[in-house]
Each structure stands twice: as structure tokens, then as C-alpha cells.
Amino acid sequence: MLIKINGEELDVAEGSTIQDVIAETNAPYTPGSIICLIKGKKELEKNINKYKIKTNQGSIIIQLDESEEAKPLVDVWKNQYDEFVDLDIRWSTPTEVAIGPIVTDLEPTSDEFKYYEGDVVLSLSSFSNESTHVIMLKGNTTNVYSVPQYNKGIFARVIGGKKTLEKLTDDDRVTGIEPIIERSTTTDSTSVSDLSTVLDEGNELYTYISFEIDDESPVCVEHLFSLIKDGRIKVSYDSESFLGFYDLANIDKPKEHTTLRNRGTITVRNTGVGVGRLYVYRENRVLTPNHTTVGRIVNGMEIIDIAKESDFITVKSEQQRLMLLNKTQSEATKMLSEVGVEHMIDGLVDDDAIIVEQIPKHTIDILKEGQVITKAVKKEDICTIKFTDNAPRSVRYFKFLSGLLENPVGKIKVHFAVPGMHIVIFEGDKKLAKGLIPENNPVDKVIRGEIGITNMASKSAGLIGIRFEDNVEFGPTAETFDATNIIGEVTSDYEAIEKLKEGVEVYVTESNNES
16 A cells, blocks of 8 residues: 655555554654654645646746535646646736636536636636636736636635736746645644554655755854754643743853744744744744744745644754764764864863864854864863752753753863862852752751752752762752752762862763663
8 A cells, every 4th residue: 555654655555553664764753752644635725725837937826715516627737737747838828827728527608707806716718628727817807708607716825926927828848836834734643652553545644844044144043053952842732823942041142143034944032032942834934033044944844833841752963963073083083074174172182082072162162163173181180960850940050051952962060179078169159059948858867978968948059069078967059958959979089089179170071871
């Protein structure tokens, strides 16, 4: 039986499941993400009411008449519109443009009717259904168009491309006709996560979205890349007109390239409430300087249309992110050579050294310059942390402050260190720490290697600390337990950290270990 997966036709065995098809085609898919299942093209198109008629002079957009009287004409159009593709403009006058002919089952009448600018009519020229034309009115007229008995032959109206309509002559032709898929037209699409779902003839599957980046927004494009974790992105909010992705909200981003927010456009809010939020538009919205355009969806809008809050979506970028942090020097060299970028090393040159800084920071800038400079350190010089799930606000604060929210390697600066005290305290940010309510306070004792943050119960809120011995009275920042939020434990060898002096920066990364 024939199905489609991500727009490509595939002949599969009867009884095939979604899992079977993904395995057979190696389609991009991250487990736990949603999949869009559409019963079939006709099932989808029955809800579509706008079409784009492409010509060599430009495009014209028509909107179908949804009245009951026009339904027989609309049905003919939906079943046969592709027959008008590659046909010439049959004639053009000051009041009308005609495309055709094709053969239909309609019956003509000889009645005269009044028509208005923008009307789109099915006309049976010479009173023959073998000479069915689409006529688009450029001006008001009264005429006998040999139309069928339904709705004066009117099945649609021109709602866009009137300048193109004026340009057309009988030397031009129709190059394509596309149904315009909008949020409202996908009501028969289904979001599924059960890969054992059995498919039927004509089903269409979409497993992922892909996007093109906007080269004029390097900083905000990197913000988009940072939101993609393990090949997928999580929906924070859904509305009729957009999906919102808010995991990196409140991170300031500059105003870069701004464009019309057309369907499929991806933007980052660059000012005001919600700065740092990412949006993907389901419907067209006006231009605003408060949103930086970072890209547009090129595949998988069907998934964008049916996704809901808390859904995960598999994501594939047309441009690979050139994030080198936490990679070895040799891994970075290989990655860069594949895209024709020169790798320049500053300092430690060992192949297995771990990269902690890169210049330029952003993918687009690296590609434009054709080179990148990296700084690396020995693996043992990076502090690796396993974060707890019991202190979400405090963990976010730490990641925000250190840079781990957007990058795989961050850094924190030593604020206080005294030999023999078995504690190191790192700088915080009092402004950011205003929302640090008590969470995951120690109960009986603080364990050696635990990392904590001073919460709002103390005037020193926001300081970060690590203890190097167990303590039954004070937390990692030398505060009482009720003023201490434990955010995790250091899983790397931290003895060297205890010997550090004030002002020294420590590189940090998140642990993937279970220890």
C-alpha cells in the first residue's frame, strides 16, 4: 500500500506500523516526540479554502466560497485544479483573465449575470463542458459566461496578487497551483506517540521539523540552537497563531534582523516581557521590532500545527551548529574540516584536551570568517556537576549565571577561599537571586562534594559554594541549612578546587554520569 512519510511516497506492506516505516526509511525521529498522522491528501484538502495560482508573472491567491450554493463548483475545483497547471492564459481583457480549457461534468446555462472585481468563475465557453475555463474578474461586468446553474458560476474570490492579475497576457502560463495549508485546515490531523499504530492506504506521516537559519541574526540563531536538546525541542505554550518555547526565557538577546512573521517564521523576542522566548508562527502576523527573525520552517509544518503544550518535537537544522565547547581538540578539528573551516588553537594543543572557549562564539560568524580559535584545558581541570531534580529554580539560577543554560561549558569565579576551611565560595548575582526561595534544604548534614546556593533567607542570597568535608551545621556557602539550597554534587576530582585563590575562574559542565 502507498503512504507518505515526510512528503515522500513509499510502498509498504499491509499492516505496517509507524515504527516499521521509521525503521525502513531511517526517518529523523527522537523517541518521545510526537508524530503527525494525516489520513490522506483529500482528507486534508477538504478543509483547505485558499489556493495559490503560480504564473511566470507571479502568484495569485484565491479563497473558496464556503456557501452551500457554491459547493458543487468548489468540489469540481478541488478535484481538478491540478489540470489547470501548465496551461496557457487563454485570453486577457481589461475586465478578465481566463485559464483553460479542461473537461468537466458541469452543464452550462445561457443566463446573463452581474459580476464584480475579484470574482472567480467556472465558465463553460461555447456552452461546452469540454471547454471549461477559470475566469478571474479584474473589474465589474455583466456577461453571459455559460456558467453552471450554481451560484452564477462563482466558486472563489481573488484575495491576493491583483498586480499579477493585471500583468497577465495570453503569452503567459500557469506554472503551478498549491493548496495553502493553514492552522485551521489541519483539524483532521492527529498527534500520535504510539509507534505501534497500524497505517492505512494513503496515510501521511511527519516525524520531524527542519528549519533554515537567518544569516543576519547570528546571536539569536545560536539561542535557537541552544533550545534544542538531544535532537528535540519542548513546547511551552500553544495558541491558534503560534507555538512558544520558553525554556530560555529572560535571557537578554539583541535586536537583529526583523521580518514579517509569516506562517513558518521562527523569532526570538528581543525586548519587553518574555525576552528570550522563541516563537514559531502558525499564522501570519505583522512586522514588529520586538522580534528578531532567526529562521523559518522548511519541513514539518504539519507537526507545528498539531503540537500542544508539553509535547516534544524532533528537530533537524539545515545548518549544523558549530558548538565546539566540551569537545576534544581532535573532535573539533574533524567537525570543522567537514564544513571547510580552519581550526586555530590557542594554548594547550593536546588532541584529547577539552575545549572551554571559542572565538567566534556563533555558528554564523564562524562560517563567515572561515576560521575559529579554541582554548582547551585538561579534562581533569573541568568541574563536572550532577544536578538534582529537587531544586529547579536554584539549578536554573546556577546554569544561567555560569552560562550552562546555553552552552555545554560554563564558568564561575572564586569569591572566597581560605586554606584549611574545606570550603570554596563562588560569586553570585543578588539581582538574579531575588527569586531563590528555599528548596532542597539539607536535613541532617551536608555531604562532602555537594554544591549549594544561598537562598533568600540570607542577605548573601545567590552565593555558590562547595564543601570538601561533611558538615552537620552549615551548608556549602557557610550558611545555616534553612538558608541553603543543594543543587547537586561534584562528580569530578575536586581536590584541586579547594586550593584555588580568589578571582580564579573554574570551568563547569553537566555530568552525564550516574554517580
